[in-house]
Amino acid sequence: MSAEPELGLGLRERKKLRTRATIRDQAMRLFAEKGYGETTVEQIAEAADISPSTFFRYFPSKEQLVLVDDYDPIMIREFLNQPAEVPVLTALRRSMEHVFNNMAPEQFEREMARQHLIRTVPELRAAQLDELQRTIALLAEGVAARANRPPDDLESRAFAGxxxxTVMGAMHDDFKFSLERMLAALDFFEGGFPFAR
Structure with a gap:
């Protein structure tokens, strides 16, 4: 997957993607070495060999550098590319498998470090709600598109939420990522939450 986001892009767009990845990689390295709270935007910019103003062209804040999930758009694109006859949850399951099974080991490690930061840094946990709303909106639009419904469809939004x-509920502070656990949570969802009956 490492090259997938660059497919069909021009030189300028590829360079921007690589710069964004460098900024994030250097930030994650500094967070691991110094701690999230002790790392400044200026330190991240220096490590990435850019100016602070360039940092803010790629990320509106240090929080957003961690919170934004670059894999969501890839997952939604894969979800929308599933054949129309495939049930929605099956399409979603396949898109999740596609994303996580095609991550290079270093990409997976970076994603796990990002998730760990979100779970363990109080200000990131508090700020995560806005990012979850963005994820829900993105998924709801994809669900509505597959069902030929309007983008603001209530049922698509409720389903996405x-x-x-369900996936968030399957994770907890000590949780080490497992695709199998996420898929098991979706199976429980698809089965109508029989435990609650």
Whole structure:
């Protein structure tokens, strides 16, 4: 997957993607060495060999550098590319498998470090709600598109919120990522939450 976001892009767009990745990589390295709170935007910019103003062209804040999930758009694109006859949850499951099974080991490690930061840094946990709302909106639009419904469809939005909540509920502070655990949570969702009956 490492090259997938660059497919069909021109030189300028590829360079921007690489710069964004460098900024994030250097930030994650500094967070691991110094701690999230002790790392400044200026330190990240210096490590990435850019100016602070360039940093803010790529990320509106240090929080957003961690919170924004670069894999969501890839997952939604894969979700939308599933054949129309495939049930929505099956399409979603396949898109999740595509993303996580195609990550290079270093990409997976970076994503796990990002998730760990979100779970363990109080200000990131508090700020995550806005990013979850963005994820729900992105998924809801994809669900509505697959069902030929309007983008602001209530049922698509409720469905997306329930799916994201189900996956989030399967994770906890000590949770080490497992695709199998996420898929098991979706199976529980698809089965109508029989435990609650």
């Amino acid at each position: 329930a799916v994201v909540g």
